[in-house]
Amino acid sequence: MLAFECDYLEGAHEQILKRLMETNYEKQPGYGSDKYCESAKAKIRKACGCPDADIYFLVGGTQTNATVIAGMLQDYEGVVAVKTGHVNVHEAGAIEYTGHKVLTVPSHNGKMHADELDEMLSTFWQDPNHDHMVFPGMVYISHPTEYGTLYSRQELMEISEICRKFQIPLYLDGARLGYGLMSRSTDVTLQDIAGYCDVFYIGGTKVGALCGEAVVFPNNNAPRHFFAIVKQHGAMLAKGRLTGIQFDTLFTDDLYFEISAHAINMAEELKAGFAKRGYSFYLDSPTNQQFVILSNKEIDKLQKEVSFDMWDKVDEEHTVVRFATSWATRKEDIKALMDLLDKKDNIES
């Protein structure tokens, strides 16, 4: 059975498992004070071009979002996100559980428009009753978005400028950051992100690690006592080495970028394959998630031999489905999928 339903189907990149093996019996202190965390932080600081960055390793995405957002907001503040943002839809209310509202602006294939953000923030501050409302205290964007789309450098800069104008931090959720950075149609670098954002995370779980996300405060600007905040959120690993070793490996010899580029190559092949066969796409995704429109009949047939994610209904007879590639996708998987499409077409005709 072929599987393309998400980008966390396999374990970890082999190099990570190898390093876990090699270091297994070294005695390392807990809670992130081990030498691998230190080494990983140094490498990430270098990759980001931020020698003063504060870096913390957390375990998963929802946890990271809740910890960072609650850790940076005042009680009376909420976080601004697009309506389709992960924090607004698919985190089981983890943000609200910490007491903070998610304030929404429209989503454009997962992206926020700077001008709509500007208008939302201006409207709030001009409202004479804004003291009775939730203060927008932070902006959350994801890159790539939940739709696989990317901000351009210009767009990112514009959002960042709006945030600075209103003096609120910009937070970028990089659960799939590698796939964004290695997209063939991006002009955004890791250094750009470190420059435009006040905090962001580099996703490990979906990019080669077993688990783990690296939170980066680029300018030594972590909230005071962020360690205690992480602990309070249950996000502190006793064996911090687990995330330390993984990120140290990912940021050695550009492994993170290399495996991300591989996933992009696989996605481009998949995309080209579908396009060549006359399929249309829900949107033009430049990253590892591809959204294809299939007829429900095709879906029924395909699902017998390949798994993918049901995304959204188009009409009574068509559905958007998502095919995701990852660092672990093999060239032969793509070929097998294409063969399946060809075979299916034959059968169908």
Place this chain on the structure above:
Amino acid sequence: MLAFECDYLEGAHEQILKRLMETNYEKQPGYGSDKYCESAKAKIRKACGCPDADIYFLVGGTQTNATVIAGMLQDYEGVVAVKTGHVNVHEAGAIEYTGHKVLTVPSHNGKMHADELDEMLSTFWQDPNHDHMVFPGMVYISHPTEYGTLYSRQELMEISEICRKFQIPLYLDGARLGYGLMSRSTDVTLQDIAGYCDVFYIGGTKVGALCGEAVVFPNNNAPRHFFAIVKQHGAMLAKGRLTGIQFDTLFTDDLYFEISAHAINMAEELKAGFAKRGYSFYLDSPTNQQFVILSNKEIDKLQKEVSFDMWDKVDEEHTVVRFATSWATRKEDIKALMDLLDKKDNIES
């Protein structure tokens, strides 16, 4: 440098790393629906003698405590723990962060006395103003306790009876459960715990795993929608296989019990070694944590060659220190420590 400061100094048991390697490229669905989680659950159910148990795998101890406690309490309820309980002292307020008070009863070397619990609960319900107070809605104990001590079967039964009398659940924090079950002086089995508790967790992080705790609701009594509760607490791994494979391995061929017994053997050797050399103990611990009273001078000398945990001040010149063994402690480590003590004595004299 020798190291005994805690029981999470190393990575994972080799068998676990081996299984992570072997299964690495299998495509498994996310969020705990993989086959390794299923298999691990079946094995744990069997070990607990609870064919209907609901089992969830979370990542770490503080997270597990917050998720289970908040998930089972009503808003107006708090959890009863001994004053020294982990939830009351060393979780950075993670329980209160979810809105719940930790109500305390006295600690007796880390243990709760059933009669004091009874009195506390009776006093609450007899107080005509109890509607103005936090309702005790759950009892939390740890086994082994933070002091390495253990409940006897009789003591556990008595606490359980008090809980049932007041119709509140009993929750057992088993961060070091293996070391409790394999102690030479316990009469408590895993089945006993499943019988006396309404929920408990089997600690992985400190007993051979890289991370992971297995929450067991013995009688199919998980709170409704506990999956969403886990997600909301940021405690859901995308790659659930990571905890699934680890617990599946630990509960194959009694590995969990075997490695726990090894840690106990090492602790008993360490204890005997200290005793033989005339050291006294803060308390008589039957598990992998040993609390030795050292003079501050001895501490200064020892710390140059061995790390251990500073626990509590005895008087101006003496301190209680903790030596912890684990599944990874080697016989030669104990011997080296003893040699050090002998050498130190020589030097000192």
Place this chain on the structure above:
Amino acid sequence: MLAFECDYLEGAHEQILKRLMETNYEKQPGYGSDKYCESAKAKIRKACGCPDADIYFLVGGTQTNATVIAGMLQDYEGVVAVKTGHVNVHEAGAIEYTGHKVLTVPSHNGKMHADELDEMLSTFWQDPNHDHMVFPGMVYISHPTEYGTLYSRQELMEISEICRKFQIPLYLDGARLGYGLMSRSTDVTLQDIAGYCDVFYIGGTKVGALCGEAVVFPNNNAPRHFFAIVKQHGAMLAKGRLTGIQFDTLFTDDLYFEISAHAINMAEELKAGFAKRGYSFYLDSPTNQQFVILSNKEIDKLQKEVSFDMWDKVDEEHTVVRFATSWATRKEDIKALMDLLDKKDNIES
């Protein structure tokens, strides 16, 4: 200076102040156990046709919404409201502060459409990933809405049926309930509300009282230990007599309905007066809030002699403004306002 900007400009109905005076030196027990609370509850039960209703007196609207909603939801649940609902916009995030998301459906002049609610709930339950989302656990509507509009009996029944179909409670915010019940174009009675809702509150603050809202659980269905929940939310008055006496007075000899009818009469005069003078309305409000479209020039002039609420921008030159009447509005106030309009017109021409 004339004032129409809201319906809480004056103190309390004289009869209330009189009763506060008369009973002032009676010694009454605290926290709502006084005889006036009891008497008020009996009268409200009778007015609602609910002999078994549980009734609690709280102090203000936002407080009541937060207490009721948090008191009835499970941690993983949110409350469904229209986008413009008070709980979603104007309560400074009080609902989220208790850990719960406000899930939104479209607003139609402040009203929820049963079919859109149905679709939202169906979509949630059909989504295979709903365990990663906030569970809709309750429906919140206001009546009158924030736009002064009202549900018909049929509409209320339909929303109630959807709630029952999905087994979630329906909560009605009646901050201005009296003005809704006494509208000339409603077919909804207090008994209807008690029949269709699982909980609602009868607003006092805006309908003749100094403060106070009466929460009604029509079928003896208050959450367990709701007293403690109210206390925990800081919503419990030590001198419960303050709300008891006020509601006892309001529900003696139909005072609540009588003064509400007066406000409606005043609103209808005001509305007719504006209409006669050729003004248009943002919407056709059947209650005490009237939304008139004025030119910005008119606004500038009028504001020198009468206060009203700026509601929303229509275009560059026109604005929707709100005029509110209340139990305390006098016939001569309306006349003075009309004279002002006439005078203004003269001046302007």
Place this chain on the structure above:
Amino acid sequence: MLAFECDYLEGAHEQILKRLMETNYEKQPGYGSDKYCESAKAKIRKACGCPDADIYFLVGGTQTNATVIAGMLQDYEGVVAVKTGHVNVHEAGAIEYTGHKVLTVPSHNGKMHADELDEMLSTFWQDPNHDHMVFPGMVYISHPTEYGTLYSRQELMEISEICRKFQIPLYLDGARLGYGLMSRSTDVTLQDIAGYCDVFYIGGTKVGALCGEAVVFPNNNAPRHFFAIVKQHGAMLAKGRLTGIQFDTLFTDDLYFEISAHAINMAEELKAGFAKRGYSFYLDSPTNQQFVILSNKEIDKLQKEVSFDMWDKVDEEHTVVRFATSWATRKEDIKALMDLLDKKDNIES
């Protein structure tokens, strides 16, 4: 039936009701922006000797404590109180509901000892693991305490110094502040309190008002956007005039102090009467709460004609009971109580 069980048995001082009547039909803006709030603030600033004080009027004590404490703490901080402190025992967990732990130090008849506070704070900061613990972020004391006791000026100064040493604010709960200030054995003035505390509240509910507490930040040091915080806690009255008029009246012509002094006079008569008749006291209270030790037989007899509060068990045959006086206690009530004691004695003998 005589009643001494608490100090909130009656309504409000007549002067307050008179002012509510006189101002009833004045149209005043909402949410504390009315002229009476302004006037009351000016008078309180003067009485406190703090021309720059920020002042907010809230409704009740538990609400005020939760709003102030949560409003001033960071997420990872808790509030330090004595074990018997109101926030720790009798607020239904309102503080924890906002996410913050109450950290305790011993209670000495309700009072905190500066040296024990110092030790607690020092111990925390010296603990190498304090990042895993709740940070003490604020100190809470009540004056008078829950036991009617008072801090001396010296004691208050010492606690204040400890707070400043550790750079955390000192918060004083003055639910019964008037009775403390007018005690015959205090050397603490309102100006002293304003000087030693970073925030405190002047209780209205128990000192002549129907409801209402005045929160004072002496040095223009209210948390940013405290209005929104108050609103978020449901503590904002729409008709702010209700608290404005009450505090304006209480702080006109020293009414607050005068009626407090009356309660003290009544308490001293009561105390002398009990003493003269050979009764012993649980402690020597200098304020309006008197704690008398009665035999259970006496209690049974007395309760038929006078209500008082059961406080604590002394032994099988004796109980501490509380008699509270207030601004509303009449000389004849004290006399009647004494007659009752004399009669009872006769009957008994």
